Amino acid sequence: MSFEPGRLILHRDTHHGRIAFVHPGRVISDDDRGLLIWVARGSTIAVETTLDGRFPRDLPFREWMAADRAPRIAQWCGPGVLRFFPPGENHSVWFFRDDDGEFTGWYVNLEESAVRWDDGDTAGIDVIDQDLDVVVDAGRGWRWKDEDDFAERLGYPDLYWVPDEAAVRAEGRRVIxxxxxxxxxxxxxxxxxxPDPSWPTPTELPPGWDRPVVARLGESAARLAE
Known part of the structure; x- marks a missing residue:
C-alpha cells in the first residue's frame, strides 16, 4: 500500500488499541526511502485526555491508565513539522523548525513501525509510541529525552505497551x-x-478518523489463540 503525494492521511499514535492522538498530514513523498508527511500549523487534531482535560504527564502513569479518558479535539499549535517514517524501522524522524520556517533540528520518536490502512476516503498510519526519544540539534548534537517517563512506565509491565526496554534502546543507538x-x-x-502555500490547513478531521486501530501481527495471533 502506498499513498499518493498530496493526499491527506492521518498519523495516529495508539496504545493497547486506544487512540492517543490523531494528526492529519499531507503526503510529500512515499517511496523506497519511506513515507514523508507535512503536519501544518493550526491543523485540527485529536488527543486523548482524562474527562477533566488532563494529559498523560499531568498525573502518575498508573493513575492515567485507571482514569476515564476520551479523545478531545484540539489544534496543532506549534510550527509545521515534517515527519519521516522509514519502512520497517521502529522510529520516525521529525524535522523541527522555528516560526519563520527555518530548520532547528531533528526529533527521533522511538515507536513500533507504522502500520498502514486505507478505507478509501480516509487513510493513515498507526504507530505505537515507545516514549523514549532522541533530540538532535542542527549541528547533530544529540541527547536522550523522556528517560524518567520511560523508566516509570516500565515499572508497570501489566499496564505498559512496551515489552522490551533493551530493544527500544538498541533502536535508539542504531539511529544515534x-x-x-x-x-x-x-x-x-x-x-x-x-510547504506549498496553496495547501489548505485541515480544519476538521475526516469521517472515520477514529476507526478501530489496526491489529499488528503479534496482536492478531494472540486474538486467534484466545
Whole structure:
C-alpha cells in the first residue's frame, strides 16, 4: 500500500488499541526511502485526555491508565513539522523548525513501525509510541529525552505497551550512530523544505478518523489463540 503525494492521511499514535492522538498530514513523498508527511500549523487534531482535560504527564502513569479518558479535539499549535517514517524501522524522524520556517533540528520518536490502512476516503498510519526519544540539534548534537517517563512506565509491565526496554534502546543507538555519521536522513535532506502555500490547513478531521486501530501481527495471533 502506498499513498499518493498530496493526499491527506492521518498519523495516529495508539496504545493497547486506544487512540492517543490523531494528526492529519499531507503526503510529500512515499517511496523506497519511506513515507514523508507535512503536519501544518493550526491543523485540527485529536488527543486523548482524562474527562477533566488532563494529559498523560499531568498525573502518575498508573493513575492515567485507571482514569476515564476520551479523545478531545484540539489544534496543532506549534510550527509545521515534517515527519519521516522509514519502512520497517521502529522510529520516525521529525524535522523541527522555528516560526519563520527555518530548520532547528531533528526529533527521533522511538515507536513500533507504522502500520498502514486505507478505507478509501480516509487513510493513515498507526504507530505505537515507545516514549523514549532522541533530540538532535542542527549541528547533530544529540541527547536522550523522556528517560524518567520511560523508566516509570516500565515499572508497570501489566499496564505498559512496551515489552522490551533493551530493544527500544538498541533502536535508539542504531539511529544515534547514523546521526553521528551524518547519514540520511541526518545529512541535510529536506532541511530546506517549504510547504506549498496553496495547501489548505485541515480544519476538521475526516469521517472515520477514529476507526478501530489496526491489529499488528503479534496482536492478531494472540486474538486467534484466545
Amino acid at each position: 550512530a547514523r546521526i553521528e555519521a551524518g547519514e540520511f536522513p541526518f545529512d541535510g535532506t529536506w532541511t530546506d523544505f517549504r
